[in-house]
Amino acid sequence: MTLAVETKNLTKVYEKQHGWRLTGAELVTASAGLAGVESVTAVSGVNLAVSQGELFGLLGSNGAGKTTLTKMLCTLVVPTSGTAKIGGYDLKQTGAIRATVGLVVSNERSFYWRLSARRNLMFFAAMHGLFGQTAVTRVNDVLAAVELQNVAERRFGLFSSGMRQRLAIARSLLHQPTILFLDEPSRSLDPTATCHLHELIQGLIVAQNLTVFLITHDLAEAEKLCDRVALIHQSQIQAIGRPVDLRQQLQPQRRYRLTLDRWQQDVAAELKGLLPAMQLDAVHHELSFWASERDGLVTAVLDRLRAHQIDILTITATPPSLEEVFAHYTHETGEMMGDEG
Numbered sequence: 001m002t003l004a005v006e007t008k009n010l011t012k013v014y015e016k017q018h019g020w021r022l023t024g025a026e027l028v029t030a031s032a033g034l035a036g037v038e039s040v041t042a043v044s045g046v047n048l049a050v051s052q053g054e055l056f057g058l059l060g061s062n063g064a065g066k067t068t069l070t071k072m073l074c075t076l077v078v079p080t081s082g083t084a085k086i087g088g089y090d091l092k093q094t095g096a097i098r099a100t101v102g103l104v105v106s107n108e109r110s111f112y113w114r115l116s117a118r119r120n121l122m123f124f125a126a127m128h129g130l131f132g133q134t135a136v137t138r139v140n141d142v143l144a145a146v147e148l149q150n151v152a153e154r155r156f157g158l159f160s161s162g163m164r165q166r167l168a169i170a171r172s173l174l175h176q177p178t179i180l181f182l183d184e185p186s187r188s189l190d191p192t193a194t195c196h197l198h199e200l201i202q203g204l205i206v207a208q209n210l211t212v213f214l215i216t217h218d219l220a221e222a223e224k225l226c227d228r229v230a231l232i233h234q235s236q237i238q239a240i241g242r243p244v245d246l247r248q249q250l251q252p253q254r255r256y257r258l259t260l261d262r263w264q265q266d267v268a269a270e271l272k273g274l275l276p277a278m279q280l281d282a283v284h285h286e287l288s289f290w291a292s293e294r295d296g297l298v299t300a301v302l303d304r305l306r307a308h309q310i311d312i313l314t315i316t317a318t319p320p321s322l323e324e325v326f327a328h329y330t331h332e333t334g335e336m337m338g339d340e341g
Contacts, residue, residue, distance in 0.1 A: 003085070004179050004211035005050035005073060010082035012068050014040040042068040044235040045082070052178075055205060055212045057226035059219065059326065065235040066215045070181055073213070074103050087179055102172030102180045106187035108164060113157035117148055117167050120156055121174065128175045142170040145207065146200060162193030166200065173208065180204070183215045198225055223322040233330040246325045253292055254317040258301075260285040261311040270304055 016038045043065045050056045060066045071077040073086055075094040084091045087100035111120050118139060125135040143149045146166040151159075159167065165185060172180060182201070186194040202225065204210055216222050222229050223243045230240045239246055263285045271278060271287070274297060278289040291297040305312060320328070 002052045003049055003088075004052045004054070005048055005056070005084070005086055005213060007046050007048045007073070007084040008082055010043060010046040010048075010069070010072060010084050011041070011080050012043040012072060012077060013080040014042060016040050041235050043072065043079075046232075046237050048230060048237070048240070050211065050213065052211050053205065053209070054227050055201070055214060055225055057214045057216060057222040057229035058232060059216060059222045059229050059322075060232035061217055061330065064232045066217075066232060067183065069232070070103075070183055070213070070215050074098070074101055074181055099175060100178055102175070102177035104165075104168045104172045104180070104182050104185055106165075106184035108168040111156045111164070111167065111171075114155060116153045116155055117143070117159070117170075118152040120167070121171060124171050125174050130174065138174055138176075142173045145173060145204065146170045160193065161188050162190070162196060165189060165193070165197060169200070169204070173204075176208075178209070179211045179213065181213045181215070184217070185214070186216075186218065186221060194221075201225065219321075219323040219326060229322070231326060231329050238329040239325075243322050243325075247320045247322065249325070253290055253320060255288060255290055255320070256298060256301075257286065257288045257314075257316045257318075258305075258312055259314040260287065260305065261313055264308060264310070267304065267308050267310065271301060274300055274304070 046065075046069060048056075058066050058069065068077060072079050072091070073084060075086075075091060075097050079091065086097045089096040089100065091097065112123070115123070121139040121142065122135055125131075125139055130138055140149070143152050146169050148163065148166055148170065151163065156164070156167070169180075169182075169185075185201070186197055189197060198221070201212060201214075205212055214222070214226060226243065228240065228242050229246070231238045231246075239249070241249075263280075263282050268280060268282075275289045275291075278287060280287055287301075289297070289301070291301075302312070
């Protein structure tokens with residue numbers, strides 16, 4: 001197996017002098033035992049192995065360490081300790097790595113608003129050492145890859161958020177990288193633009209022979225796109241695996257949903273004793289709860305309902321979602337997850 005990204009105990013610790021003002025939940029302060037100096041750990045002991053051609057997700061809430069880890073892998077931040085290889089190159093080989101990777105950040109602000117999409121890309125192509133017909137050909141290729149060839153002459157300032165994000169991806173492909181880092185690519189997009197972006201990312205992996213490292217706080221996005229995900233929380237990786245495998249780690253817990261023919265308040269009181277966390281929709285006669293087949297709760301609920309002659313119209317049992325897996329490892333809910341860090 002050829003690895004596109006490999007890290008061993010990768011760590012970033014910032015030193016904070018008194019009087020400096022640092023913000024962000026990513027900075028988890030710990031005493032360094034030095035007078036007047038505090039140690040701030042942004043990323044701690046990260047071990048990753050991402051295969052070539054994989055769409056790998058780094059999933060975490062606001063301030064978990066996602067952005068600092070990404071910057072280290074792209075040689076924008078120097079790690080405090082640990083090692084990493086990107087495309088087979090050691091982190092110290094910054095030139096080789098920067099020729100190997102492309103980076104797309106959310107809320108891109110470095111394009112020139114008064115220039116057309118094509119002229120913007122021609123400018124950035126020159127920064128990669130591409131000139132003349134070579135640059136023209138490459139710009140045409142990346143515009144076609146992100147389906148912007150028909151609006152190439154339109155000013156960037158007139159682009160929608162989705163078009164701007166696609167142009168940012170086009171720019172990241174100019175130097176033909178083999179590894180693409182996407183940092184919150186759908187952060188400011190509407191649902192339609194997000195869907196189109198997801199289709200584009202999946203297509204690029206095949207068409208451009210890319211490895212994609214997707215940084216996101218969006219649980220649904222990670223589950224939809226990623227071959228595997230790493231869950232990062234408070235600077236450390238908590239779990240790595242395919243979404244389906246991570247869900248199965250919480251088995252045999254399942255969410256049971258029952259639709260009943262009617263409802264009675266006295267039954268609700270009885271079931272509340274068995275299932276303190278149950279959810280009840282009395283209007284639609286629906287009941288949901290978490291249980292394991294081995295703990296006897298399902299049988300007990302069914303027996304109580306039968307005793308009151310309440311018929312069960314439907315019953316479903318679903319395994320945990322990725323959101324519930326994340327909550328298990330981080331004690332956070334999807335709604336609590338932020339959009340930075």
